[in-house]
Amino acid sequence: MLLKLDLHNHSCLSPCAQNELTPGTLAVTAMEMGIDFLALTDHNCARNLPAFKEVCEICGLVGIYGIEVNTIEEVHVLSLFERLEDAMEFGLFVEALLPPIKNDPRLFGDQLIVDEADSILATFDKNILSSCGISFSDLVEETLSRDGLCIPAHVDRPAFSVFSSLGFLPDEPYSAVEVTEFPTRLELGHNAVITGSDAHFIKDIGKRAFALQCPSRDFEGLKRGLLDLRP
Amino acid sequence: MKASAIKDLGYEVQCEAADSEITGAYTGDLLSDVMGNAPSDSVLITIQAHKNTVAVATLAGIKALIICNDRNVPDDMAEAAKAEDLWIFTTADSQFDASVKIGHLLGL
DSSP states (O other): OEEEEEOOBOOTTSTTSOTTOOHHHHHHHHHHTTOSEEEEEEETOOTTHHHHHHHHHHHTOEEEEEEEEEOTTSOEEEEEESSHHHHHHHHHHHHHTSOSOBOOHHHHOOOEEEOTTSOEEEEOOBOTTSOOSSOHHHHHHHHHHTTOEEEEOOTTSSSSSHHHHTSSOOOOOOSOEEESSSSOOSOOTTOOEEEOOOBSSGGGTTTTOEEEEOSSSSHHHHHHHHHHTOO | OBGGGGGGGTOEEEEOOOOOBOOEEEEOSOHHHHHHHOOSSEEEEESOOSHHHHHHHHHHTOOEEEEOTTOOOOHHHHHHHHHTTOEEEEOSSOHHHHHHHHHHHTTO
16 A cells, blocks of 8 residues: 655754644644654654654554654764654663753754643753764664664755765665655665655645555554665 | 954855954864864854854854855855854865964964
8 A cells, every 4th residue: 555654753842843843733734644654753852752652643643753863973864663662762872872961942942842732841951953972883773673763864965964974875774765855866775765854844744755655554564665665 | 363354365254243353263064073172262164054053153152154165055044143143154165275274364
């Protein structure tokens, strides 16, 4: 079956995202756009994923629990999990790798932790845009060893991408590679190539959703679909 | 030196700010490194032409950015720099060439 996925989205926890972009707004908007697989991937932090799970269940979406990790080389990578618990555990691992730099909301924006009804529960103290003390290849290995999907993000962008920061795409067993322009002119080898919205504003939800043939509408089906997408 | 002295290198002004005293410089493209190590009241020589550079520079007390290799300064970056009272210069020079020239201006 042809299913719609959008595996790269932010919420109000990411300082660079709109405060109104709560997990609830993300899920409801994505549902209205007919998205099947929806991931929340805030920068280096998993703390809005519990609310995201609640709203995905209400909206009938297959929630994918993720984090967009900023590696030590300043490469952004999506680490995606089937189960909330695994994502939360991975989130604590990543948070601990962030330097102890406090967020200045005036410069970077707010880092809001909310519940499924958009109520603010807390703000996250450390700046989550910093780079984590883990290398790109270690992150790929760590994510895959936790049964997650590992997808280098927006590899065709001029900053925070594998090409802009490393200069090339290392040969690693990625689950897929994300581009912002499809088809891409980049040489991406034997990898599955997908798009993701990287929504930071409500208006951007679903703008780069991707249609994928999957055998079933669940995490296993998504995994299989991505494997079959490889050239 | 004054921030405005950087104009004398023929670098293009993308964003003008208060003419503060610049006492040092830092060259780097890894923003986490810049955040941790750049001295305050300095000029940052980099190719990182995006809005995050402005936020990091402001945190570090940097007063001016020199964007090398003819990279374009996006509008949101220029707006952020204006709000934070930060100079932005652009040049075709590499980071090395710009560093040497700034070193001369600083009398190093």
